[in-house]
Amino acid sequence: xxxxxxxxxxxxxxxxxxxxxxxxxxxxxxxxxxxxxxxxxxxxxxxxxxxxxxxxxxxxxxxxxxxxxxxxxxxxxxxx
Amino acid sequence: xxxxxxxxxxxxxxxxxxxxxxxxxxxxxxxxxxxxxxxxxxxxxxxxxxxxxxxxxxxxxxxxxxxxxxxxxxxxxxxxxxxxxxxxxxxxxxxxxxxxxxxxxxxxxxxxxxxxxxxxxxxxxxxxxxxxxxxxxxxxxxxxxxxxxxxxxxxxxxxxxxxxxxxxxxxxxxxxxxxxxxxxxxxxxxxxxxxxxxxxxxxxxxxxxxxxxxxxxxxxxxxxxxxxxxxxxxxxxxx
Amino acid sequence: xxxxxxxxxxxxxxxxxxxxxxxxxxxxxxxxxxxxxxxxxxxxxxxxxxxxxxxxxxxxxxxxxxxxxxxxxxxxxxxxxxxxxxxxxxxxxxxxxxxxxxxxxxxxxxxxx
Amino acid sequence: xxxxxxxxxxxxxxxxxxxxxxxxxxxxxxxxxxxxxxxxxxxxxxxxxxxxxxxxxxxxxxxxxxxxxxxxxxxxxxxxxxxxxxxxxxxxxxxxxxxxxxxxxxxxxxxxxxxxxxxxxxxxxxxxxxxxxxxxxxxxxxxxxxxxxxxxxxxxxxxxxxxxxxxx
Numbered sequence: 001x002x003x004x005x006x007x008x009x010x011x012x013x014x015x016x017x018x019x020x021x022x023x024x025x026x027x028x029x030x031x032x033x034x035x036x037x038x039x040x041x042x043x044x045x046x047x048x049x050x051x052x053x054x055x056x057x058x059x060x061x062x063x064x065x066x067x068x069x070x071x072x073x074x075x076x077x078x079x080x
Numbered sequence: 081x082x083x084x085x086x087x088x089x090x091x092x093x094x095x096x097x098x099x100x101x102x103x104x105x106x107x108x109x110x111x112x113x114x115x116x117x118x119x120x121x122x123x124x125x126x127x128x129x130x131x132x133x134x135x136x137x138x139x140x141x142x143x144x145x146x147x148x149x150x151x152x153x154x155x156x157x158x159x160x161x162x163x164x165x166x167x168x169x170x171x172x173x174x175x176x177x178x179x180x181x182x183x184x185x186x187x188x189x190x191x192x193x194x195x196x197x198x199x200x201x202x203x204x205x206x207x208x209x210x211x212x213x214x215x216x217x218x219x220x221x222x223x224x225x226x227x228x229x230x231x232x233x234x235x236x237x238x239x240x241x242x243x244x245x246x247x248x249x250x251x252x253x254x255x256x257x258x259x260x261x262x263x264x265x266x267x268x269x270x271x272x273x274x275x276x277x278x279x280x281x282x283x284x285x286x287x288x289x290x291x292x293x294x295x296x297x298x299x300x301x302x303x304x305x306x307x308x309x310x311x312x313x314x315x316x317x318x319x
Numbered sequence: 320x321x322x323x324x325x326x327x328x329x330x331x332x333x334x335x336x337x338x339x340x341x342x343x344x345x346x347x348x349x350x351x352x353x354x355x356x357x358x359x360x361x362x363x364x365x366x367x368x369x370x371x372x373x374x375x376x377x378x379x380x381x382x383x384x385x386x387x388x389x390x391x392x393x394x395x396x397x398x399x400x401x402x403x404x405x406x407x408x409x410x411x412x413x414x415x416x417x418x419x420x421x422x423x424x425x426x427x428x429x430x431x432x
Numbered sequence: 433x434x435x436x437x438x439x440x441x442x443x444x445x446x447x448x449x450x451x452x453x454x455x456x457x458x459x460x461x462x463x464x465x466x467x468x469x470x471x472x473x474x475x476x477x478x479x480x481x482x483x484x485x486x487x488x489x490x491x492x493x494x495x496x497x498x499x500x501x502x503x504x505x506x507x508x509x510x511x512x513x514x515x516x517x518x519x520x521x522x523x524x525x526x527x528x529x530x531x532x533x534x535x536x537x538x539x540x541x542x543x544x545x546x547x548x549x550x551x552x553x554x555x556x557x558x559x560x561x562x563x564x565x566x567x568x569x570x571x572x573x574x575x576x577x578x579x580x581x582x583x584x585x586x587x588x589x590x591x592x593x594x595x596x597x598x599x600x
Contacts, residue, residue: 049208
């Protein structure tokens with residue numbers, strides 16, 4: 001259990017860093033959704049099923065969709 | 081400031097935040113067993129006080145129901161702001177959506193997604209889940225409609241007016257249960273004792289399931305309105 | 320170790336092996352569409368096998384039925400999503416197959432390939 | 433009416449699977465939720481049912497659908513093995529291409545189901561369906577032939593008969 005937890009935490013930090021590192025918004029959003037997914041697994045590992053469900057639905061599902069529509073608006077506005 | 085500097089600055093700030101969080105957590109008191117503290121009180125007597133098997137829901141909608149009312153008011157404020165800024169007119173946006181293969185296969189799946197959303201909402205006091213989570217699942221249906229079938233379909237199916245009706249109805253349910261708490265039990269949002277049935281059944285736990293249903297409709301409709309008012313761009317081609 | 324547990328472990332391990340094969344395929348295949356192939360077929364089968372193995376492992380009427388529902392959801396959604404991704408990437412010309420000899424679809428779309 | 437009623441019964445069964453027990457309170461709340469979902473989405477679930485067929489025809493279709501499941505699993509697992517074989521070749525070399533395959537189905541549900549089944553079979557991937565020519569455009573991982581009858585036999589024949597019987 002502890003090994004799995006350490007691996008997941010390393011993945012978490014990695015995906016958060018990558019989300020900051022990339023300039024392209026799309027890649028950042030995808031890494032944020034990976035971040036939420038890993039966080040969901042961690043919550044489940046600590047037996048917080050409620051929070052895991054909320055994190056999966058909101059973080060990995062809804063946030064991605066809303067961010068995508070937001071960047072499509074922004075790009076439509078300034079360049080093409 | 082060039083890009084490398086920016087990234088280094090961000091990394092420094094994040095490391096500082098991480099260090100501060102670590103300090104905070106290390107300063108937290110040691111775990112002292114099941115005998116002391118507020119959390120232990122909730123763990124011990126939450127089931128007796130509220131009749132809800134899911135203690136998180138018991139805290140959210142009974143002990144700290146006023147906080148939850150504030151949270152759902154925050155969503156209401158967000159919806160109002162976004163609609164005011166982004167959606168100059170609530171008109172159906174034309175878009176053809178994806179190919180009919182995707183449309184048909186998703187049409188078979190959509191009712192079950194809706195049913196699962198209702199399951200998560202109504203079982204909030206028995207199993208993991210509750211109003212917020214189930215409401216977001218219901219909002220996902222609106223997103224699916226807008227992306228796959230085109231937002232005109234979403235507009236025809238349940239228009240922004242219907243969504244607004246759902247949202248207001250949910251909020252009014254929450255407030256009405258709070259006022260009923262004043263009338264019947266003597267305090268705002270007090271759990272209604274006469275509604276309690278045998279623990280473990282669906283219609284137990286006082287007013288918690290009804291608050292859950294209200295919050296579920298409110299959150300689902302609110303987030304659907306947010307997403308709908310964000311997609312204003314028209315897609316002529318179908319892809 | 321009953322027969323039921325052996326069957327469930329067999330199904331789960333086979334499913335995991337297929338998942339590893341999927342990742343290898345994603346890494347090794349040459350262009351977008353062939354990579355999508357690996358994702359579509361093998362990943363669906365691996366997910367369905369794992370869910371079936373889990374359903375046999377828990378062996379409770381309602382819980383197993385719930386897990387089987389998850390498997391059916393995969394079975395519908397994964398090929399559909401694959402089709403949507405492939406069609407979108409062809410129509411938006413994100414990754415056009417340049418060196419294909421047989422390409423009936425570009426004739427249909429009226430593009431000279 | 434039959435459409436709405438069958439959708440309601442089907443959703444109620446799924447609700448019982450979700451809830452995990454069959455009691456009176458689950459039945460009451462489940463009926464309310466299923467009714468709400470039926471009112472909103474029933475025409476998307478069973479699109480075919482409004483046709484003028486007696487109700488026992490649908491039972492026959494359901495039985496055929498259940499019979500189809502083992503056939504499907506056999507085909508799907510052989511498909512997965514075939515693609516896995518490609519993965520473990522030393523340098524994956526094949527001849528990908530996009531072919532056109534005609535079909536006789538007309539029903540939308542049958543067409544989309546067949547498209548999903550084609551995607552699940554070895555090395556084929558549905559790209560699009562042309563309504564005017566009634567033909568699928570299929571990306572094939574390793575094109576062996578462009579002959580029309582041959583193509584049909586190789587790619588869609590084993591599923592088309594099943595789907596054609598179930599959804600006509």
